[in-house]
Amino acid sequence: EEAANWAATGNAQPPAPAAPAVPAPAAPAVPAPAAPAVPAPTSFREAEVLGLRYMQEGDYERALNAFQRGMKLPGSRVDVVRTKMLSGPSPVGGSAGGTEGRVEMKLDEFELQAAHYNIACAYAKLGNVAESVANIQMSFDNGFDNYATVRADPDLSAVHGTAEFNNLMDRYDKKKGFPNPFSFLG
Template sequence: MHMYFEKTFYLSAFLLLASVQPFYAETPPSVKEPAGYSIKKSDAGLWEISVDIAVQDEADEAFFDQFAKRMENTSKLIWEMTQGQFYIKEIKISDKCSDGRIIIKKGAKDWDILAGPNAMGGTGATCYESNTTNWYVYAAGRPPTIILTHELLHGIFKFKDENSCACIMRGTQIEGREINKICDDTGHKETGKSCWKRLLDRYDGLKYPDPAYKAGSQPPPMNTVKKHNKEFNDKKENILNKKLYLEMAGIQHLDTGDYEKALKSFQEILKLEAGEPAAWYNIACTYALMNRQKEALEAIEKAIKNGFDDIEWLGEDPDFAQLRQTPEFRKLLNRDK
């Protein structure tokens, strides 16, 4: 379900995950790890997240501090939701550039990509390329902690939107929802796996429930490294914003069944950034929906080679329902890289 582009602020309804048993390689193929983000297990058994943040405008000290505060709150929420097993150890925040995993535009109104039918309000955020090692979050200057955290979890935990379960991954805004937790089998109402189940499958040694966790405890303090750039890095900003626009356009075409136009948009992304894994993945979805199986398989292969790393999702994505029946598809997933 070509999921890379999604908005928290005005979420359209997503398809329910098809009720299929995932099958995928025991050992997913290894992929490159682009800079700007890491998650490492400490000797004390905690998973420590480091993430680079880029402000596409000029930012003063006060802006850096207010955003660092948001990230501290995000760390607290992640700590609480994972029962004291994950937290944000460090952020590096820079201005006048796009070199980060969280990319901020201080005022969303002057963010030209936001014009048009997909326009987002001043507090929104979006996760792109969420099933790849290249994921990044676009955010306006003051995203609420809950939205910022939701988008980060798409990237770092490969969580899906869970539109009807009581969970932070519930995409739609509903009164009285319980959003500050990760759903387990009891709270999970969608088909497919609960978010806790996905997490437990992904991280060796993770516990749920964790008997060592004390409710109300705090994560270790977050370190902040700040950098004020002298010059704008305009070129990269331009490319990212164009990519975003093309991806939105391509997925709209895909959703309305205009496959030729969708292909064109995704191929344009590859001209801006050769090998972009989400573009290859979306091309694979498009070919699969056009029933052009050979081209779909080749595109999946390209996506994996370039950083698509959610092999589990390949086994569940409804776009590949037909393709999944073929021996070539199974072979592709089980191949060692």
């Protein structure tokens, strides 16, 4: 009967049965585009921002490396380094020698405080209590005195309550508690 239907349409032969569906070959796997390369920081501030970004992303090892690298990079404090010239007359006359100077950019006290504090946070996230507490101490030694922040910072939660942390905080809380010699003035 099917052959008659095909003949009525003018086709002498019915179409060949359809071949079973064969899936098309899979396209070769294309690697996901790589994240853009992060340029190396050239100043303390750039390294600090990069380290804080890594902390937010949970990449504490890279954050620690960025913070440590930042301590070796130029900061915001201008320092003129004078050195004696080895030979030649002084440019202002007089005896041989003289000095020459060069400008260096060093870390100021706030950058040192921030660097050690951020390093302490990264070490705490990595579970290294001793290094974390040592860097909190260095931050205090450079003038950081916001003890309430140190006690409440969730990045330092791994060291909160440890003997090392409690001993450190007890020492600095006592320093902060010195009586004011001018308190009798009102």
